[in-house]
Amino acid sequence: MPNNQFKKSELYSFITGVASTAIARRLQKKFNQADLNLTIEQWSVLYHLWKEDGISQQDLCKATFRDKPSMTRLVDNLEKAGMVKRIPSKADRRKNMIYLTEQAKEMQDPCYGFAEETVEEALSGVSDDKIEVCKEVLKIVYENLR
Amino acid sequence: MPNNQFKKSELYSFITGVASTAIARRLQKKFNQADLNLTIEQWSVLYHLWKEDGISQQDLCKATFRDKPSMTRLVDNLEKAGMVKRIPSKADRRKNMIYLTEQAKEMQDPCYGFAEETVEEALSGVSDDKIEVCKEVLKIVYENLR
DNA sequence: TTTGGTTAGTTGTTAAAACAACTATATGCC
DNA sequence: GGCATATAGTTGTTTTAACAACTAACCAAA
Numbered sequence: 137m138p139n140n141q142f143k144k145s146e147l148y149s150f151i152t153g154v155a156s157t158a159i160a161r162r163l164q165k166k167f168n169q170a171d172l173n174l175t176i177e178q179w180s181v182l183y184h185l186w187k188e189d190g191i192s193q194q195d196l197c198k199a200t201f202r203d204k205p206s207m208t209r210l211v212d213n214l215e216k217a218g219m220v221k222r223i224p225s226k227a228d229r230r231k232n233m234i235y236l237t238e239q240a241k242e243m244q245d246p247c248y249g250f251a252e253e254t255v256e257e258a259l260s261g262v263s264d265d266k267i268e269v270c271k272e273v274l275k276i277v278y279e280n281l282r
Numbered sequence: 283m284p285n286n287q288f289k290k291s292e293l294y295s296f297i298t299g300v301a302s303t304a305i306a307r308r309l310q311k312k313f314n315q316a317d318l319n320l321t322i323e324q325w326s327v328l329y330h331l332w333k334e335d336g337i338s339q340q341d342l343c344k345a346t347f348r349d350k351p352s353m354t355r356l357v358d359n360l361e362k363a364g365m366v367k368r369i370p371s372k373a374d375r376r377k378n379m380i381y382l383t384e385q386a387k388e389m390q391d392p393c394y395g396f397a398e399e400t401v402e403e404a405l406s407g408v409s410d411d412k413i414e415v416c417k418e419v420l421k422i423v424y425e426n427l428r
Numbered sequence: 429t430t431t432g433g434t435t436a437g438t439t440g441t442t443a444a445a446a447c448a449a450c451t452a453t454a455t456g457c458c
Numbered sequence: 459g460g461c462a463t464a465t466a467g468t469t470g471t472t473t474t475a476a477c478a479a480c481t482a483a484c485c486a487a488a
Binding site for chain 1: 436437438439440446
Binding site: 147148149150151152153154155156157158159160161162163176180183200201251254255257258259260261262266267269270271272273274275276277278280281282 | 293294295296297298299300301302303304305306307308309322326329346347397400401403404405406407408412413415416417418419420421422423424426427428
């Protein structure tokens with residue numbers, strides 16, 4: 137029997153995600169101060185499109201861990217803001233392929249910088265070893281619950 | 283100069299909180315299956331009231347890391363659902379002290395159980411040592427950004 | 429080729445999040 | 459005491475989240 141030094145249900149912050157909320161808010165503020173006019177949720181979509189442009193809404197759902205209705209509306213708003221375009225797939229007419237506009241492509245570098253900055257601030261005083269452990273655990277949690 | 287093995291901005295999951303989102307959804311499902319009629323956000327308020335009953339909305343804001351308007355509406359809904367009562371403070375007439383109803387007190391044990399279960403599932407295969415590191419890092423992040 | 433099941437995306441609804449602007453009360457300084 | 463400032467809470471508004479229910483298109487098997 138394992139010797140638990142703590143009650144697991146005491147992991148309130150894990151469930152409520154106060155740390156990730158704090159990081160997201162900080163990043164949002166940086167976006168606002170730079171007049172980027174971009175929400176964190178929109179950024180999380182662009183983040184994946186910057187890595188691979190022209191993927192379907194469903195692909196974006198998997199990548200961002202959001203459901204289909206949420207993605208429909210996120211893409212709606214990104215399209216309204218002129219950051220992406222829906223192009224119907226020729227191979228599969230059910231699909232919309234989502235493409236970045238020039239405007240959105242230009243946002244990649246500044247956004248990347250703000251994200252870097254934010255994570256640096258959040259993790260100041262934390263050793264790289266511990267960050268690696270966290271990344272590992274977060275990944276396992278994600279796999280366990282998927 | 284530290285030798286970083288990774289780009290910190292690659293910590294996408296940290297910012298977007300996919301792990302905590304996954305845990306929260308799992309817990310929400312358990313609440314729904316048990317017909318508890320309770321959102322995770324409401325649970326996060328009750329969680330603190332179960333530890334200390336009769337605290338102000340402002341105290342709950344600090345504890346749950348939410349802003350005042352959010353708390354007003356959370357308490358509105360909890361009150362409508364018959365789980366808490368607002369009692370004006372006699373010492374400071376600006377304050378509402380929030381008290382649990384009997385109904386909400388009875389929900390503590392089952393909720394605690396579901397939270398325990400969820401965290402067990404989320405962290406299965408993760409050693410206690412690593413969980414401790416995560417708790418530590420999440421706490422530092424929270425402190426760094428507050 | 430038709431039928432049944434699956435997948436991609438949209439729409440409707442309710443709760444919540446974030447921000448600004450507001451009221452009311454309390455407190456501290458002159 | 460009176461005034462400036464801070465604190466507690468509410469209201470209004472826009473965006474997002476999650477779920478269910480829906481349409482349209484694809485696919486595979488009879």
